[in-house]
Amino acid sequence: MSRLLAISFVLLAALLTGCAVNPATGSRDFVLMSESEEVSTGRRHANQISKQLPIYPDKKLQAYVQRVGQRIVARSHRPNLAYQFTVIDTPDINAFALPGGYIYIHRGLMAYLNSEADLAAVLAHEVGHVTARHSVRQHSASMATGILGQVVAAYTGVGVAGDLTSLLGTAVVRGYGREHELEADRLGAEYLANANYNPQAMINVIGVLKDQSTFSASKARAEGREPVSYHGVFATHPRHDERLQQVINSVPQVSGDNGRDRYLRAINGMAFGDSTEAGVRVGRDFLHKPMGxxxxxxxxxxxxxxxxxxxxxxxxxxxxxxxxxxxxxxxxxxxxxxxxxxxxxxxxxxxxxxxxxxxxxxxxxxxxxxxxxxxxxxxxxxxxxxxxxxxxxxxxxxxxxxxxxxxxxxxxxxLPRRDYKKAEGLRVRLTRARRGETFARLAKRSALKEYAVEQLRLLNHYYPSGEPKAGEWLKIVQ
Structure with missing residues (x-):
């Protein structure tokens, strides 16, 4: 038994030496990964993603997202990291961050945002995950519970003890979800204010995501399938979540830069749904123009x-x-x-x-x-x-x-020549609302075949009701 005690003390010492000051919160966190290892891990996964997920080929849009992201990074707790912001060429409504500053946003989510401040809020939230080293902390927690499981199994001589500890560790790691998301919200709101964006944009984005989630769930039920929604607890915040409101309001409030016109100009012409490069579904047909x-x-x-x-x-x-x-x-x-x-x-x-x-x-x-x-x-x-x-x-x-x-x-x-135009897919286009304009009328001018009114409302943050104001820039799909 003394040998096992010695092993357990060695392992415990290894765990205790893993504490480090969190650069974003100032608290001491348990981590088993250095910053250089964190960056190396992120780079390795980023290389894998570049091979598995299509990158949106619009260099101008990629550069725009990079500029907005860098504006946030410059006011963050870890501006020294070489952040990379990348638009993924899928219609998914999602965004995510890798260790070391590799941040991704799907163009499907960008279609439903309505201002540069909204985009900045999504990116700031993901930057918050990076600065607070959330993925590193979860990785370290998983490793720690694995080590502790080995000790428990060694003492008891029963293999199931390791499994039990592993299950316990999984629960601990998953339990971080809510707190980590709220922490990313708080840090993101702080970075928004520091970069002269209104922190309330974080609430606006959650409203956009909740509307999309509501529509997606309704559509999925009608089609007899499971809905797909934005990742993480960021999507599960109720609109009037008191803790979220407290988190956002805890940072200095600035009216800030909305950048709506800048954002709309940046996404004008962006693919909607399937893209030319990824292939387009039209009824029963799959058309791929680059491959012909x-x-x-x-x-x-x-x-x-x-x-x-x-x-x-x-x-x-x-x-x-x-x-x-x-x-x-x-x-x-x-x-x-x-x-x-x-x-x-x-x-x-x-x-x-x-x-x-x-x-x-x-x-x-x-x-x-x-x-x-x-x-x-x-x-x-x-x-x-x-x-x-x-x-x-x-x-x-x-x-x-x-x-x-x-x-x-x-x-x-x-690919027949008659299908070349179809194979280019749909695009987000801008139009000014006419006097007396309605989404029902816009739907008739849209190339959307299903749920056109609902989708146009979602695109312009008018879901589930309301009509556009005369002279307002609107997103349509053609």
Whole structure:
């Protein structure tokens, strides 16, 4: 037992030496990562993100977000970090921060913000996470509970003790969520005031997010699916949360710079929904102008455009068909590529695909101990290799859905010139409200096909009711 005591004291000493003064709060925090390690960790994850998430290609907009972010950083507690602010090219309503100052905002969120102060509030909140080293503190807490779990397990000789401590540690780390978000709100509000933005912009952003969340939940219920909302506790604040109000009002209040016109000019022409570079969904079609391709999915199937794949689900989600890129194999024909993927012993009923500038091969694959059937195809086009895989939850339905999946595979074609305009997607555009203008009238001029009135209200912070004022700049989608 003395050896175990010695081990526990060594581990305890390691934990105690991990305390450091938080640069943003002045309190002593438990951390097991130096600042250089923090920056290195953030850089490593940023490199991964650059490979996994598409970066919005508008350099002018990227530079604008960087300028606003740097204005916040200059008045923060850790201005020495080399912050990078990046716009992600997805319609997701989200923003997040990595250790060391790597901050990301999705253009989907930017579409619903209405001023530079709103943008600054989102960025300031994320900067607050960085300056307070929230990710580092959570990482250290996780490591600490892991170490303590080892000690408990060693003393008890029961492996489950480690699992129990791990569960306890997970609860502790998750428990930080509420406090960390409020701390990021307070620090963000402070940075806003220091940078001459009104700290109340933090409340405005939460209002925008809550409206979007309400609409998203309503739409999801109507479509029979789970809603997707902005990350973290930042989205769960009630509009009139007393603690949030106290946090925001605890910093010096300045009327500050709203920058509405600057912001609207910056996002004028920004992609809305799918972007040209990521491919565009139009009805049953997926159009990708940079790759010059078009593919048509079965009627009624829901198409999801992910950063690394396109996925279609049948109405009852009984069947799925996915398409993604695979590495090129020199001197390997499509049929051989398919055989390499699934094994010749598992391949059934293969056939060639030949059309203008397209070569491919499709077959049925039998996999798993129950012999589950899948439709697999490899298509060579424009120097790229496309994999298409279709499957059903239950094998007995495969014969019902396979003809639809095969039809989709054979619909793969060179993008017709008549679809070039559609393949460019929708854009946020500015217009001045006319006298007597209503969102119902604007909806008729919009390219939005579904929930046009509701989406225009959300875009212009008029949800769920109200009409624009004459002469006001409005965002529309065309």
């Amino acid at each position: 391709l078009k593919i048509t999915f079965p009627k009624g199937w829901k198409i999801q455009n992910n950063p690394d794949s396109v996925v279609a689900l049948s109405p009852n989600e009984q069947a799925i068909l996915a398409m993604k890129l695979l590495p090129i194999k020199n001197q390997v024909q499509p049929a051989e590529y398919v055989r390499d993927l699934i094994g010749s012993d598992q391949m059934l009923g293969g056939h060639d695909i030949q059309k203008a500038r397209i070569r491919g091969y499709s077959a049925i694959a039998r996999s798993g101990y129950q012999g589950q059937l899948k439709r697999v195809a490899i298509i060579y086009y424009q120097g790229k290799v496309f994999l298409l895989v279709g499957a059903t939850k239950q094998s007995r339905y495969f014969s019902t859905y396979d003809p639809h999946m095969l039809e989709t595979i054979h619909s793969f074609q060179v």
